[in-house]
Amino acid sequence: MLDEQAKKTILRMIPHGIYVCGVKDGEDVNGFTASWVMQASFVPPLVVNCVKQDSKSHAMIEASGVFSLSVLAAGQKDLAQTFFKPQRRVGNKFEDVEFYLGQETGCPIISDALGYVECKVVGAVQKGDHTVYVGEVIGAGVHREGEPLLLESTGWQYGG
Ligand SMILES: Cc1cc2nc3c(=O)[nH]c(=O)nc-3n(C[C@H](O)[C@H](O)[C@H](O)COP(=O)(O)O)c2cc1C
Numbered sequence: 001m002l003d004e005q006a007k008k009t010i011l012r013m014i015p016h017g018i019y020v021c022g023v024k025d026g027e028d029v030n031g032f033t034a035s036w037v038m039q040a041s042f043v044p045p046l047v048v049n050c051v052k053q054d055s056k057s058h059a060m061i062e063a064s065g066v067f068s069l070s071v072l073a074a075g076q077k078d079l080a081q082t083f084f085k086p087q088r089r090v091g092n093k094f095e096d097v098e099f100y101l102g103q104e105t106g107c108p109i110i111s112d113a114l115g116y117v118e119c120k121v122v123g124a125v126q127k128g129d130h131t132v133y134v135g136e137v138i139g140a141g142v143h144r145e146g147e148p149l150l151l152e153s154t155g156w157q158y159g160g
Contacts, residue, residue, distance in 0.1 A: 008160035016151040016158070020083050021049060022068035022099070022108035022116075023060040029101075029108045031093055032057045033084035035151050035158050036130065037069060045137040047119060050130040056087045058131060065121045066105035067135060070113035072149040079110065080149065104139035115142040 016035040023030050036050035049067060051058045061067050072080055083093055098111040102118040109116045119135025126132075151158065 012157060012160040014159070018072050018080050018149045018151055018154065020070045020072065020079070020110050020113065021051070021057065022070060022102070022110075023057045023064065024066070024101075024105070024107050025060040025063040028060070029094060029099075030057055030060055030087050031070075031083050031108055031110075033080045034069065040134060046122070047117065047135050047137060049119070049133045049135055051133060052130050053126070054129075061121065061131075061133060064105075064107075066107055066119065067121070067133070068102050068105060068107035068109050068116050068118045070110040070116045072110070073112075073114050073144075073146040074149050074153070076112070076149055077154055079112075080154070102139055109141075111143070114144060114146050114148060116140065 017037065019034045019037055020031045021034040032055060034049060038048055040046040040048045049069065051061060082097060087093060094108060099108045100111060102109050105118040107118060117137045118139030120138050121133050122136045123134035124131050
């Protein structure tokens with residue numbers, strides 16, 4: 001039998017970064033705070049991004065087949081907070097945040113992030129409550145130097 005407490009304790013020991021995943025559907029843009037992100041291949045360059053199935057962003061990725069990941073800087077906890085509330089509750093999350101649309105995908109990218117990648121969905125596994133999207137990195141850019149924001153530094157939890 002699965003030891004629920006041990007599962008939670010151990011899974012929460014897996015280190016994570018914090019990103020804003022930018023999504024679009026036609027002219028509509030949205031974004032959400034993401035932490036279940038990692039690299040998955042050198043050639044072609046792939047990342048995995050696990051997206052909650054009942055989120056607005058999930059429906060938008062399903063429709064467009066693309067997403068971006070903006071890497072937040074160590075001081076940008078407030079920015080992460082802006083993006084972890086659902087759009088249906090807070091409305092346009094980009095209202096007070098400077099962004100631009102990525103050249104390859106048209107997905108929103110946070111101007112003040114350290115940098116970004118743009119991805120095209122090349123695979124998806126829908127098993128649990130998140131879809132595991134495999135994204136091929138088709139665009140990337142560095143905005144500035146800095147240390148990335150880590151989940152562990154925020155005191156927040158997502159997982160376990
Ligand atoms: C620290 C933290 C990390 C999160 N990581 C993820 C993640 O990796 N994948 C995900 O789908 N949601 C993640 N979320 C939840 C989304 O940010 C949340 O569901 C968001 O409100 C969805 O917005 P939307 O409905 O506008 O798409 C995380 C939330 C927090 C607080």
